[in-house]
Amino acid sequence: MARYSINNRMAGSQQAITTTLKSQTEITAATATLCRGWLVEIAVGAEGTPNATDCNIVYDVARATTLGTGTAATPNPVGPDVASRSVGTVNHTVEPTVTGGAAFVGSLWSRSLNQRAAQQWFANPGSEIIWPATNLAGLVSRALSPTTTQTVLVDFRYDDL
Amino acid sequence: MFLKPGGYTIITDPDLGTVEEDSFTCKHCNRVTFVPARCDPVELGGRCTCCDALICKHCVGKPCDHIERKLERWEAAGRLFEAMRGE
DSSP: OEEEEEETTSSSOOOOOOSSOEEEEEEEOOGGGOOOEEEEEEEEEEOSOOOSSOOEEEEEEEEESSOOEEEEEOOEESSSSOOOSSEEEEEEEEOOOBTTTTSSTTEEEEEEEETTOEEEEEEOTTOOEEEOSSTTOEEEEEEEOSSOOOOEEEEEEEEEO | OOSSOSEEEEEEETTTEEEEEEEEEOTTTOOEEEEOTTOOGGGTEEEOTTTOOEEETTTTTSOOOOHHHHHHHHHHHHHHHHHHHHO
16 A cells, blocks of 8 residues: 645646635546545645635535546655556546535535634544545545635545555 | 544644644544544544444434445445446
8 A cells, every 4th residue: 555645736727716615636546547545634724815804714525426627636656656546636627526515415524714724634544534446436625715715725645555 | 532533633723823633533424523622522423333433423323334334335336337338
């Protein structure tokens, strides 16, 4: 098993968040290299100039079953220097199909933070968020804000076979 | 805080300073629940009497459906779909 890192600064143009959930970083299984994946770390935070009105940004991670339209990003190996078997897509312009849709019904990880705050989460072994070895199944991170339209950075670290 | 937490989170906030919390991952739905210090355990979820794992408040009171069984079902459905598409 090897560890990889992917974030939405690795490819394409970061998309400004809006009042509805906007996908930032997605990692999915692919038929050609089918395997499960284990999400072990999440780091989120705003990147742009803070809004003059103090406000919050809501982040979530949910299950996705399609890629949507975004920029392909090759995950960086953190452990052994072998290519990831999972597919990375970042900075979506068309949202993927997400379990629970545009609501937070399907959120596996969610948090509302002040626009100037950042968060990191680490899973202990056995407590990772797992995605199945099914074509196009994976996890997607999304963000919204009722006030600010800046860009955010979402970084995933995950294991796959 | 947990004796054996399933995870750990750090929030860096200019107003609040650094906030640290443990977390656990529901073994039924895979949701992550953050555990603030001195919170009421009833608010967090419970323990499944079947698989003896920590579960989130959304899964409390529902039949045991371990995430491993769910993953196997999803993967079987995916394999069936791929086989049908290939015919």
